[in-house]
Amino acid sequence: MEITPTHYMLLSAALFIIGVVGVMVRRNIIIIFMSIELILNAVNINLIAYSAQQQNAVGQVFAIFVIAVAAAEAAVGLGIILAFYRNKETINIDEMNLMRW
Amino acid sequence: MRYIWLIPILPGIGAAINGLLGIRSFSRKTAGIVACTMMTAALGLSLFAFWQLLGLPADARAFDYNAFDWIPNIPLETTNGVGLFHITWGFRLDPLSGMMILIVTGIGTLIHVYSTAYMADEPRGGVARFFCYLNLFCFFMLMLVLGNNFLVMFVGWEGVGLCSYLLIGYWYEKKSAADAGKKAFITNRVGDWGFVLGVFLIYMTFGTLDFRAVQNAAALMPIEHVHFGVLSFICLFLFVGATGKSAQIPLYVWLPDAMEGPTPVSALIHAATMVTAGVYMVGRNAVLFSHAPQVMLVVAIVGVLTAFMAASIGLVQYDIKRVLAYSTVSQLGYMFTAMGVGAFSAGAFHLMTHAFFKALLFLGSGSVIHAMGGEQDMRRMGNLRKYMPVTFVTMMIGTLAIAGIPPFAGFFSKDEILFRAFLSNKFIWVVAVATALMTAFYMWRLMAMTFFGAYRGPAWDTAHSADVAVAADHCVKHPADTQAHGQAAKTSHEVSHGPADDHSHQSSVVSHDDHGGGHGHGPWHGPHESPAPMTFPLQALAIGAIVAGLIGIPAAIWPGGNAIEHFLEPSFTAEHHVAEHGVGAESASPAGETHAVAETEHETEPQVSRLEEIGLMFFSVLIAVAGIATAQKFYVTSPEISEQWKERWAGAHRVLSHKYYVDELYNATVISGTFGAGKGLWAVDRNVVDGAVNGAGKLTVVGSWFSGLTDRTVVDGLVNLVGWVVQESSLAFRRFQTGLVQNYALLMLFGIFASVGIYLLLLAR
Numbered sequence: 001m002e003i004t005p006t007h008y009m010l011l012s013a014a015l016f017i018i019g020v021v022g023v024m025v026r027r028n029i030i031i032i033f034m035s036i037e038l039i040l041n042a043v044n045i046n047l048i049a050y051s052a053q054q055q056n057a058v059g060q061v062f063a064i065f066v067i068a069v070a071a072a073e074a075a076v077g078l079g080i081i082l083a084f085y086r087n088k089e090t091i092n093i094d095e096m097n098l099m100r101w
Numbered sequence: 102m103r104y105i106w107l108i109p110i111l112p113g114i115g116a117a118i119n120g121l122l123g124i125r126s127f128s129r130k131t132a133g134i135v136a137c138t139m140m141t142a143a144l145g146l147s148l149f150a151f152w153q154l155l156g157l158p159a160d161a162r163a164f165d166y167n168a169f170d171w172i173p174n175i176p177l178e179t180t181n182g183v184g185l186f187h188i189t190w191g192f193r194l195d196p197l198s199g200m201m202i203l204i205v206t207g208i209g210t211l212i213h214v215y216s217t218a219y220m221a222d223e224p225r226g227g228v229a230r231f232f233c234y235l236n237l238f239c240f241f242m243l244m245l246v247l248g249n250n251f252l253v254m255f256v257g258w259e260g261v262g263l264c265s266y267l268l269i270g271y272w273y274e275k276k277s278a279a280d281a282g283k284k285a286f287i288t289n290r291v292g293d294w295g296f297v298l299g300v301f302l303i304y305m306t307f308g309t310l311d312f313r314a315v316q317n318a319a320a321l322m323p324i325e326h327v328h329f330g331v332l333s334f335i336c337l338f339l340f341v342g343a344t345g346k347s348a349q350i351p352l353y354v355w356l357p358d359a360m361e362g363p364t365p366v367s368a369l370i371h372a373a374t375m376v377t378a379g380v381y382m383v384g385r386n387a388v389l390f391s392h393a394p395q396v397m398l399v400v401a402i403v404g405v406l407t408a409f410m411a412a413s414i415g416l417v418q419y420d421i422k423r424v425l426a427y428s429t430v431s432q433l434g435y436m437f438t439a440m441g442v443g444a445f446s447a448g449a450f451h452l453m454t455h456a457f458f459k460a461l462l463f464l465g466s467g468s469v470i471h472a473m474g475g476e477q478d479m480r481r482m483g484n485l486r487k488y489m490p491v492t493f494v495t496m497m498i499g500t501l502a503i504a505g506i507p508p509f510a511g512f513f514s515k516d517e518i519l520f521r522a523f524l525s526n527k528f529i530w531v532v533a534v535a536t537a538l539m540t541a542f543y544m545w546r547l548m549a550m551t552f553f554g555a556y557r558g559p560a561w562d563t564a565h566s567a568d569v570a571v572a573a574d575h576c577v578k579h580p581a582d583t584q585a586h587g588q589a590a591k592t593s594h595e596v597s598h599g600p601a602d603d604h605s606h607q608s609s610v611v612s613h614d615d616h617g618g619g620h621g622h623g624p625w626h627g628p629h630e631s632p633a634p635m636t637f638p639l640q641a642l643a644i645g646a647i648v649a650g651l652i653g654i655p656a657a658i659w660p661g662g663n664a665i666e667h668f669l670e671p672s673f674t675a676e677h678h679v680a681e682h683g684v685g686a687e688s689a690s691p692a693g694e695t696h697a698v699a700e701t702e703h704e705t706e707p708q709v710s711r712l713e714e715i716g717l718m719f720f721s722v723l724i725a726v727a728g729i730a731t732a733q734k735f736y737v738t739s740p741e742i743s744e745q746w747k748e749r750w751a752g753a754h755r756v757l758s759h760k761y762y763v764d765e766l767y768n769a770t771v772i773s774g775t776f777g778a779g780k781g782l783w784a785v786d787r788n789v790v791d792g793a794v795n796g797a798g799k800l801t802v803v804g805s806w807f808s809g810l811t812d813r814t815v816v817d818g819l820v821n822l823v824g825w826v827v828q829e830s831s832l833a834f835r836r837f838q839t840g841l842v843q844n845y846a847l848l849m850l851f852g853i854f855a856s857v858g859i860y861l862l863l864l865a866r
Contacts, residue, residue: 024847093843100840 008049015042029081029091033074040070102153102164105192108146108202109243112209115139116236123229133217136232140213140239144206151199162671163195165249165313172252177304184308193249193312197449197672201246201381204456207645208373209239211638215464216365218634219471231271231363238264242374246381251300251310254382258296258346261375262289268370269362281358288355292345296382299338306331316388320675324392336389336396339382340403347379347433350407354764356430360422364467367422372429372463373456380436380452387445387673401441401525405532408434410761412539416546417757420477421466424547428503429459431536435518438533444521445673446666450653451514453665457649458502458511461642465496468631468639469551473558479550481559486552488628491636493552495643500548502646504541505725510650516721517653517663523717534724541728549736561627657714 015038022035044063051059085091115136123132154162172188194202213235220228238261245257263286270282304310307318325333343349348356359371370376383390383400390397408431415427432455439448470477472489486493502509505516515537523530630636653665735743747754756762 020850024843024850094841096842097840100838 005049005053008045012042012045012049015039015045027092027094029084029093029096032093033077033081037070037074040066102150102194103166104146105150105164105166105194105247106168108143108150108206109240109247111139111143111146112136112236112243113240116233116240119229119233119236123233124226127225127229129221129223129225129228130217132229132232133213133220136236137210137213137217139236140206140210143239143243144210147202147206150194151203154194154196154199159667160671162199163193163313165191165193167191167249179305179308181308184304186304188250188252188310190253191249191311192247192253194247195672196669197381197384198246200449200453200669202243204453205239205242205246205374208456208460208642209235209242209369211641212365212369212373212460212464215368215467215635215638216363218632219365219467220363227271231268234264234267234271235366235369238268238370238375242378245378249312251303251312251315254385255296255300258342258378258382259293261370261378262286262293262346265289265359265370265375268366269359271362271366275361278361281355281361285355285359288352289345292342292352292379295338295341295345297342299335299342302331302335302338306335312385316386316675319389319392322392324394326394329395330393332389333393333396336386336393337399339386339389340396340400343379343383343437344403345379346382347376347437348407348430349379349403349434349437350410353407353411353430354767357423357426357760360420360426364422364463364470367426368460368463368467371426372459376429376433377436377452377456380433380440380448383437383440384445384449384673387440388675390440391443397441397443398526399441401438401522401529404434404437404439404441405522405529405536406434407431408438408536409532409539412536412543414757414760415543416539417754418543419479421469421479421482421547421551422463422477424479424543425459425462425466428462428540428543431540432459432503435515435533435536438522438529439518442518442521442525442529444518446669447514447517447521449669450665451511451518454502454510454514454646454649454653457642457645458499458509461495461499461639461646462503464635464639464642465492465499468492468635469496471631471635472628474625476558479547481557482551483554483558484552484556485628489630491630492639495636495639496552497548498643498646500544502650504544504729505537505721506729507722508647508650510646510648512722512725513650513653513655516718517655519721520655520714520717534721537721538724538728541725542732545729545732546736549732553737554740556628558628561625655714655718657711658718 019035019038019040019042022038023032026032026035044066047059047063047066051057051063081091084096088095115138118135119127119132123135127135154164167189169190170187171190172186174185174187176183177186178184213232216231216235220231223231241257241260241264243257245254245261248254248257266282266286269285270279272278273282300310303315307315309315309318319332322332345352356371356376360367362371390400411427411430411434415424415431418424418427432451436448436451436455439445439451468489469482469485469492472485472492473482476482498509502511505512507513519530519533519537522533652668653663656663735746759765
């Protein structure tokens, strides 16, 4: 069976849904971060799939940019988590409500 | 004669020197010398001017000198359309003012000399102040008599009033003296009000204030026999002014109190010169007055009543200066009687003789007071002729002169007045004769109580009585005493009585023993003759009191006599010749004729024979002798009679002692009325004016309270409402901000789904 763009789209959508649900429902910030990575990678799959189909390298270049940005985001995010943990002794996201009224 | 402006200026300079420099730095002697020098110079100049005046022909004896334009032309409304109000500072020398300047400078000089000794016990600055005022007085008085229009005269008129006030209140630490000064000033103010109204009316009627022009214009107007026209009103107002200055009913009350001043002041201002200003003013306006016969009658009646009333009060007074003060009021009444019956020159003649003998009597009384160490009560004197012969003799001459014994001065002038009064109105003559009787009586009573009988004064240190002989010299040369001593002497020196005091027993309260003597130079050594600077003026005035009358010997006994009347006559009539300045030249000749008619009519009214005139003369001498004889019997030969009479006529005596209760009457009516009106106005001020102001304030307070209320409720309420709404709504809205990131993300997700859903379902179709 030949692998068509539809398959890639379905994979990407599944991965995206898993990531979004992970962000919404999990309480551990690390897990949330990992879910965000899933969302980003779902996007990457989409980009590369279309790049291959269109025979256009721009999509792949874009995916590399997304990976770079995700790496930077992960570094910053992990720094914040570390700082938060030092203050609060927890990484439960429900405890992160300092910006409330 | 252009130099006549110097005559008033000289004493003015003296006043300036003494006032600006003297009070600070002059010794008593220097101050006296400056003042006396200026007065002597003025006297010399006056004598020279008078001599030149005599050199002129009789009908040309008038000289005007306009020093400078005082008030330049100002258009002012008169009854004859708009006139130009133009006043020059002009002087006029004519027989009347010539006589007056001789009196003022002559007697003034003598009194200045007298004052150098009399005031020697005053503190140094006080003497300079005294001489400054005295010179200033002479300046204003000379201005008054020399001015050639009403306004210059008015300047002098007010100026002498001021100096009178200053000098009466010279011992201003003493309340009675300060009060007397105020009383004199305020009473004079009432008279000045009349004078000013008269001057206004003169300008309104004639359009000028120049004496000569007014006289010439008035001479053309008809004599107001029946109707009370504008001339009558002018004269009435001027006479009101004269009653103030010359102490006539009803404004005479200030003069007796004016005796609080030093005695030389009483002699100069309140006997010889200032108080005669009213008489002079009436004489100066003789033409106006002779055109208002009804006012003339008023003048005569007021004059003779004043003469009678004052003389009767003088009968029972015990204060030596008060007797003389009432005598002065009485004699001034005589002068006004003369003016009122048309005998202007007789009045002016009496003015002159009176100046001599009254100044003499006052200075003599000052000498007595000086000798008695400040005592003024005649009951504490007696037998002083033994101690002070010069004062006694000179005062005796003055007494005989005022009583009307020939050939002393008073006889001729008073007899002339009585004679003219006899011709004019028998009632006035009877009252005047009664007054003459009383005059002789009270003057002899004064002499008897002071110089005759037994000595009743306080005892003195007999151990030093040998000094009495040298005390006269001692007095002048005593060393400059300390300030404090002079002050002590001042407080009790010349203690007189307050206006409302009872004189019959008040004097005993006054203590004269506390300071030993009035001289401030050691203990009082008993009565003694005064020093030479005091006795010299007495002698000079005594000579005047003897001979001054001779220029007015009636024609009835000396053919070609009554020189004074012929000399003064031109001053009392309008001009008969064309004026030097050509002013009013066209009106001069008819004026002269009309007035000549008026004059002859006046003089030829009732003719009496020469025999009758001489008979009247004998009668008046008889009256005078009778008065003297009665007083001699009452107070010298059998003093008990006077006591019996005092008891028998106790009521009358009490009324006279209280001066007819006139002061009390004025206190009860005018003074308390003024106070009441003042209080009433004050109440109006406090209730109405202050009430309006306070009401406005209260209104503002209430208005601003409402304004504040609006501000607080409406404006603040709106602002608070906005805040409240925001606050309350925020309670609901803040629930959205949970601070939980996953909530936000969920919402975002819903939003995206909704947006995408809407897009896909509705728009992308």
